[in-house]
Amino acid sequence: MNNYCDFYTPEEWKKVLDFSENLETPCQIILSDVIRKNFIQLKNSLPYARIFYAVKANPAPEVIRMLNELGANFDVASVYELRRVLGLGVSPDRISYGNTIKKSEDIREFYEAGIRLYVSDSEADLRNIAKAAPGSKVFIRLLTEGVLTADWPLSRKFGCQADMIYDLLILAQKLGLEPYGISFHVGSQQRDIPAWQAAIAKVKNLYDALKNDAGITLKAINMGGGFPARYVEKNNPAEVYAAEITRYLHEDFGETLPEIIIEPGRSLVGDSGVLVTEVVLIARKSRTALERWVYTDAGLFNGMMETMNESIKYPLYTPKKGVSEKVIIAGPTCDSVDTMYENFQYELPLNLSIGDRLYWLSTGAYTSSYCSVEFNGFPPMKTYVI
Numbered sequence: 001m002n003n004y005c006d007f008y009t010p011e012e013w014k015k016v017l018d019f020s021e022n023l024e025t026p027c028q029i030i031l032s033d034v035i036r037k038n039f040i041q042l043k044n045s046l047p048y049a050r051i052f053y054a055v056k057a058n059p060a061p062e063v064i065r066m067l068n069e070l071g072a073n074f075d076v077a078s079v080y081e082l083r084r085v086l087g088l089g090v091s092p093d094r095i096s097y098g099n100t101i102k103k104s105e106d107i108r109e110f111y112e113a114g115i116r117l118y119v120s121d122s123e124a125d126l127r128n129i130a131k132a133a134p135g136s137k138v139f140i141r142l143l144t145e146g147v148l149t150a151d152w153p154l155s156r157k158f159g160c161q162a163d164m165i166y167d168l169l170i171l172a173q174k175l176g177l178e179p180y181g182i183s184f185h186v187g188s189q190q191r192d193i194p195a196w197q198a199a200i201a202k203v204k205n206l207y208d209a210l211k212n213d214a215g216i217t218l219k220a221i222n223m224g225g226g227f228p229a230r231y232v233e234k235n236n237p238a239e240v241y242a243a244e245i246t247r248y249l250h251e252d253f254g255e256t257l258p259e260i261i262i263e264p265g266r267s268l269v270g271d272s273g274v275l276v277t278e279v280v281l282i283a284r285k286s287r288t289a290l291e292r293w294v295y296t297d298a299g300l301f302n303g304m305m306e307t308m309n310e311s312i313k314y315p316l317y318t319p320k321k322g323v324s325e326k327v328i329i330a331g332p333t334c335d336s337v338d339t340m341y342e343n344f345q346y347e348l349p350l351n352l353s354i355g356d357r358l359y360w361l362s363t364g365a366y367t368s369s370y371c372s373v374e375f376n377g378f379p380p381m382k383t384y385v386i
C-alpha cells in the first residue's frame with residue numbers, strides 16, 4: 001500500500017534488503033546515514049539550539065556513539081540509560097536528566113556522575129534535587145495542551161501550571177539551585193506547529209514575571225521534542241517547523257534569544273528504521289467474512305507499541321503486487337490488545353501468503369525500546385545498525 005521509494009532511495013532500500021535477506025524476523029534495520037543526515041539538517045535549520053537527543057527513542061549503542069561523535073548532547077530518562085550513555089564515552093556535561101519522575105537515590109547517582117542539568121515539575125522532586133544534586137541547574141516543565149493534535153501526546157502526566165512554575169523557580173533559588181529555565185514538550189509527533197507558539201508565549205510571560213516581580217533572570221528555554229517523523233499521514237517538512245519556531249521565538253524574545261535547547265527523539269531516528277516482519281497466518285473469521293486477518297511476527301509487545309489506539313500509522317510495504325483488499329493486522333501473541341490496525345484502511349494483496357515478508361517503514365523510533373522482555377516467550381527483536 002505504500003511504496004518504499006516514498007521513504008528511501010533505491011540504494012538505501014537495496015542495503016536494507018541485502019542485509020536482512022537471511023536474518024530471522026522480526027528485526028529492525030537502522031540506516032545510520034539517515035540519522036546522520038537528520039541530525040545535520042536539524043542543526044543547520046536551528047543553528048542557535050543545543051540538541052539533546054532523547055535516548056529513549058532508540059538507545060542502540062551504535063546510534064548513541066554516532067550522535068556523540070556528531071556533537072550531540074543527550075537527554076536521559078533513568079540511571080540505566082545514564083550508565084549506558086556514560087559507558088559509551090559521553091561526557092557528563094553533555095547529559096541532562098529530563099525525567100520529572102525520579103527516585104532520590106537516582107538523582108544522587110546522576111550527581112555523582114557529574115550531571116548538573118535537571119528537569120522538575122513538582123515541589124517534592126525539586127527538594128530531592130536540591131538535596132541530592134546541590135547547586136545544579138533546573139528547568140521547571142510547563143504543562144502543555146497538545147493532546148488533540150499530537151499523535152502520541154505527553155501532556156497531563158508531565159509539567160505544571162504557570163503559577164506553580166513561578167513558585168517552583170523561586171523555591172529553586174531558595175534551595176540553592178540555579179533556576180535555569182522553563183521546559184515544555186508539545187506532544188510527540190506534533191503535527192500542529194502553532195502548538196509551539198502557544199507554549200513559547202506562556203514561557204515569555206513567565207520570564208517577564210520572574211524578572212520583574214522576583215528578580216530572577218532565567219537563562220534558557222528547553223523546547224523538548226515533538227518534531228514529527230514521516231509516517232502515513234502528511235506533515236510539514238522539518239525546515240518549515242524550524243522556520244516557524246524561530247519566528248515565534250523572535251516575536252516574543254526579540255533579537256537576542258535565551259539559550260535554546262531541543263530534545264528531539266522521533267524526528268532524528270524515526271525514518272532511519274525498517275522493521276522486517278513475516279506473515280505468520282492469514283485467516284477469515286467466517287465463510288462470508290470480507291476482511292482477512294493478517295497476523296505478523298511483530299506486534300504491540302515486540303516493536304509496535306505505538307500502534308496502540310492506532311496512534312502511529314506506519315507505512316507498510318510488501319513486495320507482492322496484485323489486487324489488494326482491506327485487512328486487519330495483528331501481532332503474534334495470545335492477547336487481543338496485540339492488534340495493530342483494525343479501523344485504519346490498510347490493504348494487502350490477495351495473493352499475500354504465509355511466510356511472506358512485510359516491511360514496516362519509518363520504524364526507527366520507539367520500537368526496539370518498547371519491546372517486552374518475554375511476553376509469551378517472544379524475545380525482544382534484534383536491532384542492526386548499518
Ligand SMILES: *Cc1c(COP(=O)(O)O)cnc(C)c1O
Nearest residue numbers: 054098188225226263264265266
Ligand atoms: C520523549 C521525550 C522527548 C522526545 O520526544 P520526541 O517527540 O520523540 O521528539 C524529549 N524530551 C522529553 C522530556 C521526553 O520525555
